[in-house]
Amino acid sequence: MKLYGFFRSSAAYRVRIALGLKSIAVDHAFVHLRRKDQQAPGYVEINPQALVPTLITDSGQPLTQSLAIMEYLDEIQPSPALLPKSPEDRAWVRSLALAVACDIHPLNNTRVLGYLKEGMGLDQAAADRWYAHWIAVGLQGLEAMLAKDSRVGPYCCGDQVTLADICLVPQLFNAERMNCPTEAYPTIRRIAAALRALPAFQAAEPGRQPDAE
Amino acid sequence: MKLYGFFRSSAAYRVRIALGLKSIAVDHAFVHLRRKDQQAPGYVEINPQALVPTLITDSGQPLTQSLAIMEYLDEIQPSPALLPKSPEDRAWVRSLALAVACDIHPLNNTRVLGYLKEGMGLDQAAADRWYAHWIAVGLQGLEAMLAKDSRVGPYCCGDQVTLADICLVPQLFNAERMNCPTEAYPTIRRIAAALRALPAFQAAEPGRQPDAE
Numbered sequence: 001m002k003l004y005g006f007f008r009s010s011a012a013y014r015v016r017i018a019l020g021l022k023s024i025a026v027d028h029a030f031v032h033l034r035r036k037d038q039q040a041p042g043y044v045e046i047n048p049q050a051l052v053p054t055l056i057t058d059s060g061q062p063l064t065q066s067l068a069i070m071e072y073l074d075e076i077q078p079s080p081a082l083l084p085k086s087p088e089d090r091a092w093v094r095s096l097a098l099a100v101a102c103d104i105h106p107l108n109n110t111r112v113l114g115y116l117k118e119g120m121g122l123d124q125a126a127a128d129r130w131y132a133h134w135i136a137v138g139l140q141g142l143e144a145m146l147a148k149d150s151r152v153g154p155y156c157c158g159d160q161v162t163l164a165d166i167c168l169v170p171q172l173f174n175a176e177r178m179n180c181p182t183e184a185y186p187t188i189r190r191i192a193a194a195l196r197a198l199p200a201f202q203a204a205e206p207g208r209q210p211d212a213e
Numbered sequence: 214m215k216l217y218g219f220f221r222s223s224a225a226y227r228v229r230i231a232l233g234l235k236s237i238a239v240d241h242a243f244v245h246l247r248r249k250d251q252q253a254p255g256y257v258e259i260n261p262q263a264l265v266p267t268l269i270t271d272s273g274q275p276l277t278q279s280l281a282i283m284e285y286l287d288e289i290q291p292s293p294a295l296l297p298k299s300p301e302d303r304a305w306v307r308s309l310a311l312a313v314a315c316d317i318h319p320l321n322n323t324r325v326l327g328y329l330k331e332g333m334g335l336d337q338a339a340a341d342r343w344y345a346h347w348i349a350v351g352l353q354g355l356e357a358m359l360a361k362d363s364r365v366g367p368y369c370c371g372d373q374v375t376l377a378d379i380c381l382v383p384q385l386f387n388a389e390r391m392n393c394p395t396e397a398y399p400t401i402r403r404i405a406a407a408l409r410a411l412p413a414f415q416a417a418e419p420g421r422q423p424d425a426e
Contacts, residue, residue: 044357048354048357048358048361049312049316049354049355049357049358050354051316051354057301059301061301061305063301063304063305063308064308064312064358065307065308065311065312065315067307067311067315068303068304068305068307068308068311069304069308071303071304071307072300072301072303072304075300075303076300087285087288087289088270088272088274088276088285090281090284090285090288091276091281091282091284091285092274092276092281094278094280094281094284095276095277095278095281095282098278098280098281098314099262099277099278101311101315102278102280102314102315102318102319103262103264103319105315106315106316106319106320107319107320107325111350112320115343115346119342119343119346120335120339120342120343122333126333129332129333130328130332130333133328133332137324141261141262141263141264142262144257144261144262145261145262145277148261
């Protein structure tokens with residue numbers, strides 16, 4: 001398989017973690033988002049949304065959207081499982097992952113920040129305020145989901161590393177990189193610290209990728 | 214089971230369609246988003262993100278995030294299935310659903326449009342331009358995914374109604390309600406027209422809900 005990614009894309013970061021947890025080795029191709037490589041005709045052919053990541057399967061099929069790719073990996077190689085067993089717990093884990101993937105990350109990614117400035121005429125300070133606002137709203141919600149739930153253990157769902165954890169760490173990484181305060185989210189910080197000690201999370205860090213700048 | 218929703222929420226609209234397709238009857242509770250009922254302490258207790266929908270399961274567990282809820286419904290009542298069988302096709306369907314749920318809808322929902330105006334000081338015309346921009350970018354990407362793929366049939370994935378279809382119709386409904394042009398998306402329009410003829414899609418329409426205004 002082959003993964004098209006970008007070191008700083010947190011959606012690609014998620015897929016790198018999932019591949020590492022499952023010890024699946026893939027070829028890597030790099031799509032430089034700031035140079036707009038994602039809009040090159042050859043890339044749009046495999047990812048019509050012009051986003052990263054894209055996973056090319058062994059049969060040559062391009063798969064897009066990080067959560068869809070990770071569910072695919074979990075289906076073709078079920079161990080270690082990225083979802084718990086009971087339908088209610090699976091929904092809980094997916095809801096945490098989606099709270100990041102739908103309600104935080106899409107508001108703060110490169111194309112949105114670019115459009116706030118180039119399309120809406122806002123300055124960098126306004127874009128930074130926007131970024132910090134959605135990080136705060138999103139992490140507050142996530143902290144509230146995690147802080148009071150008895151299913152939380154060392155990781156989001158007991159001691160199993162799941163899709164929720166895989167989405168959490170790249171999002172917290174982004175918040176810290178943009179100097180957003182995180183003191184109000186002790187559960188998130190505790191879980192992320194435990195996850196960051198795991199080799200699959202370490203190997204997937206943006207700074208450790210071949211295309212890192 | 215009990216569904217907390219709002220007639221105009223397209224995430225709640227998705228869950229209503231899924232429940233209808235599976236002929237699962239639930240009690241309905243209404244959370245008025247413009248009156249900010251979603252921020253009432255009693256509701257935040259069950260949905261810490263202060264969003265709709267929330268599904269209360271038969272065991273009393275609150276489930277949040279529409280895609281997580283629909284995967285749950287598909288797991289507890291597998292027929293009719295909302296996902297195809299092969300892992301690659303499942304990833305394709307999920308990627309279409311996520312292209313809506315991550316890359317279009319979160320940029321244009323009530324809280325984001327509110328923050329553009331109240332938090333960023335933009336006027337209604339600027340907020341409308343923002344809305345139209347992300348509808349156009351999102352539907353262009355989705356049209357490109359659908360227009361060239363041999364798996365597309367009467368619906369997004371052959372003749373099976375899937376999560377992709379369930380996400381598509383509410384998103385197109387919103388685009389039309391906001392008078393965004395859709396002529397450039399003939400595949401989306403054709404599929405949506407076929408879906409809108411189905412009873413489960415009709416019954417879930419915002420205007421047919423008890424809390425419709």
